[in-house]
Amino acid sequence: MTQKVAVLGTGKIGEALLSGMIGAGWSPADLLVTARRPERADELRARHGVVPVTNAEAAKTADTLILTVKPQDMGTLLDELAPHVPADRLVISGAAGIPTAFFEERLAPGTPVVRVMTNTPALVDEAMSVISAGTHATAEHLAHTEEIFGAVGKTLRVPESQQDACTALSGSGPAYFFYLVEAMTDAGILLGLPRDKAHDLIVQSAIGAAKMLRDSGEHPVKLRENVTSPAGTTINAIRELENHGVRAALIAALEAARDRSRELASGTKD
Numbered sequence: 480m481t482q483k484v485a486v487l488g489t490g491k492i493g494e495a496l497l498s499g500m501i502g503a504g505w506s507p508a509d510l511l512v513t514a515r516r517p518e519r520a521d522e523l524r525a526r527h528g529v530v531p532v533t534n535a536e537a538a539k540t541a542d543t544l545i546l547t548v549k550p551q552d553m554g555t556l557l558d559e560l561a562p563h564v565p566a567d568r569l570v571i572s573g574a575a576g577i578p579t580a581f582f583e584e585r586l587a588p589g590t591p592v593v594r595v596m597t598n599t600p601a602l603v604d605e606a607m608s609v610i611s612a613g614t615h616a617t618a619e620h621l622a623h624t625e626e627i628f629g630a631v632g633k634t635l636r637v638p639e640s641q642q643d644a645c646t647a648l649s650g651s652g653p654a655y656f657f658y659l660v661e662a663m664t665d666a667g668i669l670l671g672l673p674r675d676k677a678h679d680l681i682v683q684s685a686i687g688a689a690k691m692l693r694d695s696g697e698h699p700v701k702l703r704e705n706v707t708s709p710a711g712t713t714i715n716a717i718r719e720l721e722n723h724g725v726r727a728a729l730i731a732a733l734e735a736a737r738d739r740s741r742e743l744a745s746g747t748k749d
């Protein structure tokens with residue numbers, strides 16, 4: 480039997496997932512989408528050949544519902560969905576912070592819920608998606624979730640107690656790298672390079688470093704040591720990073736992201 484999958488609240492993450500699934504061979508005929516604004520629904524139809532439906536129609540028709548609205552919009556969406564979702568449907572939440580219990584309390588008793596934290600590299604099929612089962616989700620539900628999110632990158636199962644930490648690391652993670660590239664490009668300008676050249680140098684260095692981190696099998700410390708010559712240039716830069724507390728700042732930043740994820744748990748925090 481064909482499994483229909485609906486993406487509810489198809490914004491940046493929802494559309495990246497939709498696009499990845501179609502790229503991986505899902506038929507647009509088996510994919511349903513919902514949007515809050517009619518112009519957004521038209522855009523999704525034109526770009527992906529999918530038919531937009533209402534949230535209630537998606538709940539009645541699809542076997543799997545993937546909820547990708549902002550955490551603050553989840554309560555309203557669930558109020559709308561709850562009367563229409565039969566208890567045998569798999570509900571996957573892509574929202575930061577909100578625990579599976581939030582969904583289980585609002586949906587029919589026994590509804591299987593899976594929580595996923597993906598990231599924007601889903602747009603280039605390089606996502607890191609972290610998956611946790613709710614009370615009623617089975618191995619089959621987790622495998623189905625992996626199949627869906629596997630269309631846009633890597634997946635990893637973790638206990639739900641680790642989701643807030645994973646949100647800080649990989650969910651928000653791409654933003655830290657973009658921030659670093661932005662700051663390093665500014666440094667290039669200070670050193671007298673044109674912005675576009677500085678950007679290209681940094682981006683290619685980031686891609687090279689990322690590939691080495693993934694493929695070399697070496698520890699990051701070893702990779703950094705290999706760049707750091709005695710009395711050379713790199714160690715002077717590293718000393719400044721240490722002097723300015725960059726390592727401590729990163730640890731504090733990720734802790735703050737983890738704390739905010741915990742705070743979002745109620746689905747209503749501004």
Ligand SMILES: NC(=O)C1=CN([C@@H]2O[C@H](COP(=O)(O)OP(=O)(O)OC[C@H]3O[C@@H](n4cnc5c(N)ncnc54)[C@H](OP(=O)(O)O)[C@@H]3O)[C@@H](O)[C@H]2O)C=CC1
Nearest residue numbers: 488489490491492514515547548549550552574575597598
């Ligand atoms: N952005 C990121 O890097 C990541 C985000 N996430 C999580 O993914 C989720 C989505 O984030 P993101 O894609 O960035 O957000 P977006 O705002 O781009 O997408 C959410 C979409 O949901 C729509 N929406 C809101 N309420 C409803 C409703 N009741 N019915 C139908 N559609 C609705 C919004 O409509 P409208 O356009 O009118 O606002 C919007 O298009 C969040 O929960 C976030 O925590 C997870 C990992 C990474």
Ligand SMILES: O=C(O)[C@@H]1CCC=N1
Nearest residue numbers: 575598646650651652
């Ligand atoms: O900033 C946020 O809340 C979302 C969740 C992870 C990445 N972006």
